[in-house]
Amino acid sequence: MGADRAAQVRAEIAELLDRHGLSPRRSLGQNFLADPNITERIVRTAEVGPGDQVVEIGAGTGTLTAALADAGARVVSFEVDEGLRPVLDEVLAGRDDVEMRFTDAARLDLGEALEGGPWTLVANLPYHVGTGIVLDVLRHVPQVTDIVVMVQREVADRLLAGPGSKDYGLPSVVVGLHGDARFAFGVPPQVFLPQPKVESAVVRIRRRPAPPRAEEAIALAAAAFGQRRKMLRRSLTEVLEDPEAVLTAAGIDPTARPEDVPPEGWLALAEAAAEATS
């Protein structure tokens, strides 16, 4: 399958939108995936098949949705844009393995919306809500055990960054606390309709059991990264009574900055903070 097939799929998506009187809405991050090679690569990366439950956020024109169902998975897909309903009715007609829910996934309690489990989240995420959804799922939706998402390349870099790197921040800490993450592959702008200005990347995260005090660790990291340039003994004064003592008890240099502390360091700090107040 080569350039011809990709050109054909691109033309089909353009024709589909046109026939329904629609054009992609930038405000909703509508950059539709128009290359079947990439769609299939995402499905392969997710390793889903018969018996698996997949949640997708942002069905768009249903390309990835249909490919996931074709692989044998049961798919629940959320789409905020009601205008796409007739397109999706057409593309997904006759499928009983896909359930469309037209709602704003960023405002939804996904933990409540998804019964049972395990679920795999597979999505070409809308740029404006992508990071928030991934972090929210990791923190609050334990029945989602695997995540395979396409995001902006720079978002991928932030999710995957390790301590000491300029990209290391709160998203990296949340990912590091809850899962094992890897870069799957890079995606150029040309495969989308319309083309975004930036590169994209597919990231895979496998959930690990949540460590105790993960939320306390995230709250401490959030406070410190909120004042990234300050030493920890200064940036944590609002959330810890005696930051210097607690940092020392956790084995962290009080003059360090937040980018120096690995995810397990934030856990140690949360532990030391709990002991200091007990």
Ligand code: SAM
């Ligand atoms: N999955 C499709 C594909 O790969 O071509 C569409 C991907 S497009 C990047 C993102 C989709 O997410 C759009 O269809 C957009 O309308 C939808 N979307 C944006 N914000 C959303 C939200 N808060 N909840 C659910 N869907 C949303």
